[in-house]
Amino acid sequence: MTLTKKPETRPAPASWGLAARGRVPWEYAPAPESTDHVTIRPEYGLFIDNAFAPSKPRRTFGVINPATEEPLARVAHASKADVNRAVAAARRAHSTTWSRLPGSERAKYLYRIARILQERSREFAVVETMNSGKPIKESRDVDVPLAAAHFFYYAGWADKLDYAFPNRQPRSLGVAAQIIPWNFPLLMLAWKIAPALAAGNTVVLKPASTTPLTAYLFADVVLQAGLPPGVVNIITGPGEIGMELVRHPDVNKVAFTGSTAVGKMIAQAVAGTRKKLTLELGGKAANIVFEDAPLDQAIEGIINGIYFNQGEVCCAGSRLFVQESVYEPLLDKLKDRLSTLRVGDPLDKNTDVGAINSAGQLAKIAELVESGIAEGAEIFQPDCQLPDRGFFFRPTLFTGVSQSHRIAQEEIFGPVLSVLTFRTPEEAIEKANNTPYGLSAGVWTEKGSRIFKMVSAMRAGVVWANTFNRFDPASPFGGYKESGYGREGGIHGLAAYLDLSPTGDAR
Amino acid sequence: MRRASVLDARPAAPLVAAGGNGTGGERLPVLKTYKLYIGGEFPRTESGRAYEIHDARGRLLANACRGTRKDIRDAVRAARKAFPGWAGRTAYNRSQILYRIAELMEGRREQFIGEVVAAEGVGRRRATRLVDAAIDRWVWYAGWADKFSQVMGTVNQVAGSYFNFSVPEPTGVVGVVAPESSSLLGLVSRLAPAIVSGNCAVVLASEARPLPAVTLTEVLATSDVPGGVVNLVTGLRRELVTHLAGHMDVNALDAFGLDPAQAEAIESLATENVKRVVRPPTGGEAAIDWLSPLAQSPYLIAEFVETKTVWHPIGA
Numbered sequence: 001m002t003l004t005k006k007p008e009t010r011p012a013p014a015s016w017g018l019a020a021r022g023r024v025p026w027e028y029a030p031a032p033e034s035t036d037h038v039t040i041r042p043e044y045g046l047f048i049d050n051a052f053a054p055s056k057p058r059r060t061f062g063v064i065n066p067a068t069e070e071p072l073a074r075v076a077h078a079s080k081a082d083v084n085r086a087v088a089a090a091r092r093a094h095s096t097t098w099s100r101l102p103g104s105e106r107a108k109y110l111y112r113i114a115r116i117l118q119e120r121s122r123e124f125a126v127v128e129t130m131n132s133g134k135p136i137k138e139s140r141d142v143d144v145p146l147a148a149a150h151f152f153y154y155a156g157w158a159d160k161l162d163y164a165f166p167n168r169q170p171r172s173l174g175v176a177a178q179i180i181p182w183n184f185p186l187l188m189l190a191w192k193i194a195p196a197l198a199a200g201n202t203v204v205l206k207p208a209s210t211t212p213l214t215a216y217l218f219a220d221v222v223l224q225a226g227l228p229p230g231v232v233n234i235i236t237g238p239g240e241i242g243m244e245l246v247r248h249p250d251v252n253k254v255a256f257t258g259s260t261a262v263g264k265m266i267a268q269a270v271a272g273t274r275k276k277l278t279l280e281l282g283g284k285a286a287n288i289v290f291e292d293a294p295l296d297q298a299i300e301g302i303i304n305g306i307y308f309n310q311g312e313v314c315c316a317g318s319r320l321f322v323q324e325s326v327y328e329p330l331l332d333k334l335k336d337r338l339s340t341l342r343v344g345d346p347l348d349k350n351t352d353v354g355a356i357n358s359a360g361q362l363a364k365i366a367e368l369v370e371s372g373i374a375e376g377a378e379i380f381q382p383d384c385q386l387p388d389r390g391f392f393f394r395p396t397l398f399t400g401v402s403q404s405h406r407i408a409q410e411e412i413f414g415p416v417l418s419v420l421t422f423r424t425p426e427e428a429i430e431k432a433n434n435t436p437y438g439l440s441a442g443v444w445t446e447k448g449s450r451i452f453k454m455v456s457a458m459r460a461g462v463v464w465a466n467t468f469n470r471f472d473p474a475s476p477f478g479g480y481k482e483s484g485y486g487r488e489g490g491i492h493g494l495a496a497y498l499d500l501s502p503t504g505d506a507r
Numbered sequence: 508m509r510r511a512s513v514l515d516a517r518p519a520a521p522l523v524a525a526g527g528n529g530t531g532g533e534r535l536p537v538l539k540t541y542k543l544y545i546g547g548e549f550p551r552t553e554s555g556r557a558y559e560i561h562d563a564r565g566r567l568l569a570n571a572c573r574g575t576r577k578d579i580r581d582a583v584r585a586a587r588k589a590f591p592g593w594a595g596r597t598a599y600n601r602s603q604i605l606y607r608i609a610e611l612m613e614g615r616r617e618q619f620i621g622e623v624v625a626a627e628g629v630g631r632r633r634a635t636r637l638v639d640a641a642i643d644r645w646v647w648y649a650g651w652a653d654k655f656s657q658v659m660g661t662v663n664q665v666a667g668s669y670f671n672f673s674v675p676e677p678t679g680v681v682g683v684v685a686p687e688s689s690s691l692l693g694l695v696s697r698l699a700p701a702i703v704s705g706n707c708a709v710v711l712a713s714e715a716r717p718l719p720a721v722t723l724t725e726v727l728a729t730s731d732v733p734g735g736v737v738n739l740v741t742g743l744r745r746e747l748v749t750h751l752a753g754h755m756d757v758n759a760l761d762a763f764g765l766d767p768a769q770a771e772a773i774e775s776l777a778t779e780n781v782k783r784v785v786r787p788p789t790g791g792e793a794a795i796d797w798l799s800p801l802a803q804s805p806y807l808i809a810e811f812v813e814t815k816t817v818w819h820p821i822g823a
Contacts, residue, residue, distance in 0.1 A: 272771025
């Protein structure tokens with residue numbers, strides 16, 4: 001990736017004891033996570049009615065490791081007929097078994113799933129990293145444990161629905177069509193499947209076409225847990241197959257996580273039907289640092305906010321607003337910290353920033369970074385070596401960014417931070433809310449009353465104060481404005497999968 | 508020229524005042540001009556157009572404003588402007604203001620009864636029940652203003668050293684397609700839950716029966732409801748509803764009063780800025796019993812709130 005302008009760079013500061021340009025105090029030895037305990041099959045069929053079967057007609061597509069560009073497996077390319085089969089299986093399971101089970105029994109199935117995910121956690125973490133490009137320390141410490149926790153949390157709701165919604169008799173909706181993105185493949189699967197099953201629905205899930213492997217590994221968990229056939233069905237294919245699933249007349253609920261553009265298409269496909277819809281879409285979060293903030297903590301929060309998962313996070317803190325009085329010292333610390341990030345092999349336990357998920361996404365990031373340069377922003381990148389193969393992008397920050405720049409307006413979904421400044425809280429509020437998105441925001445200050453003022457003023461669904469990018473199954477997550485509607489997590493996430501209308505007429 | 512059903516050619520006839528006066532003969536009644544309500548003021552439609560409103564027996568009641576896209580835009584702008592102030596009021600204050608609406612409606616009870624009789628063609632006894640229920644509905648929602656967040660908000664036990672809570676907040680500007688048949692109670696039943704949480708509303712009044720809604724705006728204007736919190740446009744649905752549904756500065760659309768046959772097209776327009784949409788009920792408005800306790804619910808308040816989750820570390 002050659003940029004049209006040479007970025008400002010700086011070596012890692014010597015005080016950090018890391019490799020600096022020209023002299024090497026000491027270097028990390030490679031610490032690759034072993035892959036010998038995982039088995040990736042050469043081919044995965046669709047998972048329908050508790051059985052893997054090829055698509056009809058038989059078609060497959062390849063899945064690669066984005067860090068090496070090596071093929072990992074081939075997976076079934078579902079057809080419209082396969083979508084019909086999957087929905088029929090889910091419908092059958094809903095009417096004959098799952099919705100008729102006592103909630104306490106559904107709960108026990110979900111607890112089983114949670115436990116099996118914990119037991120097989122290393123396997124899931126390794127496959128997730130191989131397929132998505134995310135660092136193993138993140139898949140191991142964040143994605144997989146949170147996925148298990150999600151099942152554990154919603155398991156407990158399955159037999160307590162009557163206590164959750166006063167004056168209503170919660171009923172399952174039926175068949176849920178769920179479409180998830182490639183940035184947190186297993187975690188998004190858990191966010192979708194756990195509440196759906198707890199509420200008594202059955203599901204047809206379509207993982208992203210670049211990251212289906214942990215979903216198919218999860219199918220093994222479904223089998224191990226002994227779920228009745230048809231309760232969980234997993235199909236793979238391109239976006240059009242997702243739209244077929246959304247349009248299927250026998251689907252009662254559609255849940256989508258992904259881009260705002262696709263979310264709007266899905267909302268259009270659902271328009272005029274009785275399908276219940278929740279959308280978790282894009283974001284362009286403001287991360288606001290006041291002059292009284294603990295700067296070193298804030299630096300860690302900023303780094304975690306935008307470089308976690310290579311910035312491929314819908315709630316990433318991609319717009320940094322710094323109060324002018326601390327702009328210089330903060331930027332200096334930030335550039336130092338950025339220069340210590342280790343970019344490279346996602347399976348290496350010391351890696352901070354792994355591979356971008358696909359060549360397409362890498363090109364999109366590069367295009368937006370070029371636009372930042374072309375529009376006059378100043379680019380900074382650490383002076384680090386990137387692997388020869390695979391889809392890698394240097395962690396990047398831009399200064400001199402104005403509100404109208406594309407890098408301040410559009411979701412980049414990559415490790416690219418735009419730094420802007422403000423003088424007063426009012427100015428910060430105005431600028432932070434100046435976006436069609438409203439998924440998340442961050443506020444850094446030691447002053448309690450200011451935290452509450454800022455938290456109230458942010459038109460965003462999740463606000464992190466003196467922290468960033470924290471997630472928990474008990475904590476509702478979702479957006480304002482064009483970041484979507486509905487919540488995932490907590491009691492609010494349960495409501496998205498229930499018919500709570502007094503007449504039985506879901507809306 | 509295409510004619511709407513309510514514009515069917517009829518012989519010119521004298522206006523009769525809605526509410527049943529004008530029969531005494533000694534005195535010519537003073538008739539009211541029914542206008543729009545935008546930003547706390549009562550403008551005529553910018554187009555200068557009108558359409559005839561007839562009572563259930565076909566008598567000419569009034570020339571109502573035949574609003575336009577520009578009127579909708581003005582109303583949305585007024586609603587957006589009023590939003591921070593209204594959402595920023597204390598819940599206690601919003602509660603008192605909604606209660607005040609009920610107080611002032613009570614004072615105009617007879618007028619509303621007369622207008623509902625004229626608009627809906629129901630008997631006086633039925634109209635009385637409908638008006639009384641509308642007044643009581645404001646009282647009921649007034650009480651929710653400082654309570655719904657205690658029912659819908661949560662403190663979340665996360666697995667870490669964080670204080671984590673979720674609160675409902677108003678979504679912003681809500682477009683309300685008012686029920687077509689239930690001219691007053693239907694409207695109040697949809698409007699009150701939308702604004703009690705702090706939203707501002709742009710209402711499309713019932714097309715054929717807009718007069719009780721216009722009179723309601725006169726109550727709102729004198730009830731301490733800040734200008735712009737409720738805005739009302741009268742006119743032809745086919746000319747207006749697409750502009751409301753497609754407006755990029757409207758956050759949510761209550762399409763409850765929409766003909767279900769139009770739902771697909773209108774919902775499609777609403778996707779352009781990811782509006783929250785409440786669909787018309789299956790079977791349309793005819794399926795709704797507005798007097799039923801099911802027609803009021805905190806779950807309706809929940810349709811137009813966003814859940815905000817806040818995290819903060821716990822530490823010394």
